[in-house]
Amino acid sequence: MMQSNMQSKIKDNLQHATQAVRGNLHNAKENLQSTRADVLAARKCENINDPVDTHFVDYVGMLWSKLFIALHIIPNVVTLLSGLSGVAGGVLLALDRSVGMDIIGAILVFLSAVFDASDGQVARLTKHYSRLGRMLDGAADSSVYATLYTACVCRLWNTALFAGSPLRHGILILLGAAAFVLYVAQSQLPDYFKNLHMYMIDNSHGNELSRAKHIRAERASAKGFSRLSLFCYSFYTGAQERRAPQTQKLLDAIEIHGKSEALCDAFYAESRKLVKLTNLLTFNLRTAVLLLCVFLHFELGALGFVILVLEPIRLILLHRYENLSRNLLPMVAVGEAVPV
Secondary structure, three states: OHHHHHHHHHHHHHHHHHHHHHHHHHHHHHHHHHHHHHHHHHOOOHHHOOHHHHHHHHHHHHHHHHHHHHOOOOHHHHHHHHHHHHHHHHHHHHHOOOHHHHHHHHHHHHHHHHHHHHHHHHHHHHOOOOHHHHHHHHHHHHHHHHHHHHHHHHHHHOOOOOOOOHHHHHHHHHHHHHHHHHHHHHHHHHHHHHHHHHHHOOOOOOOOOOOHHHHHHHHOOOOHHHHHHHHHHHHHHHHHHHOOHHHHHHHHHHHHHOEEHHHHHHHHHHHHHHHHHHHHHOHHHHHHHHHHHHHOOOHHHHHHHHHHHHHHHHHHHHHHHHHHHHHHHHHOOOOOEEOO
C-alpha cells in the first residue's frame, strides 16, 4: 500500500512538474512573440538592418526599451546613457590592460550598442522623436569612438614599438586622429544612404531624410534655441550632402518632377544590394574588430582596420551610390510621378 501511495505521489508530482514546464514554455513563447512584435513595430525598415541587430541586439534592446517606457524615460536620456556607457568602457580600456578591466570595458561598450538600439525603439514606439534626438545620437556615437580610438593610442603608447620615440608617438597620434576622422565619414554614409533608401521606397515610418536647404529656410523664421538647433542640424545634414553631389542632383530633380514607379523600382533593385555592404560600416563589425584587437593586445590592428579596410569600403559604396544617382537622373521625368 505504501509503495502504491508513493508511486501515486511521484506520478502526481511529475504531472504537476510537466504542467508547470508547459505553462512556463507557453508564457515564454507568448513573451517572445510579444517582444518580436514590438521589435518589428519599432524597426525602421525590415530590409536595411544588420543581421546581428536583426537577430540579437534589437531583442536585447527591446527588453531595455520596455523598461525605459515603463519608467517614462525619454529617448534623448537613453541616448545619453548610450554615450556615457561607451565612453566609460573606452576609459577603462585606456587605463588598464588587465583582462578583468578589458572585459568590463567591453561589456560597457556592448551596453552602449544596446542603448543605441533602444533609444530609437523608444522614440518610434512612443512617437517621441526629434531632430535634436538624431543629432544627439550622432554626437553620442562620436564621443564613444573618440574615446575608443584614444584608448587604442594610450594602450600603444608605452609598447616596444612606440616607447621612447617622440617621432613614433607623433605618428601614433596621427593614426588615432585619422581613424576617428575617417570614422565620422564612414558613419555618415550608412545613415544618409539608408534614409535615402527608405525615402525612395516610400517608407515614411523610418525615413529621416532631410535636406540642408530646407532646414536653412526653416531656420530663417525660427528663434532662440530652435534656431540654434536648426543651425546644428543643417550643418550635420549639409556635411552628409557634400559627400554625394550626384545624389543631390537626383533629389533636386525629384522635388520638381516627382518619383515615378520605374525610378523607384530601378533605385531599389541596386540599393537593396548596396545596403548590405553599407552595414559593414556600422557599429557591429567595427567594434567587434576593435575589441578583438584589444583582447589580443594588437590595438594597431584596430586603427589599421579603419584606415585600410573600412575606408576603401566607404569609397566604393559612395562611388556606386553616386553612379546610381547619375544613371537614374534621366529617368526622373519619365512615367507617372508620385507625390514627394
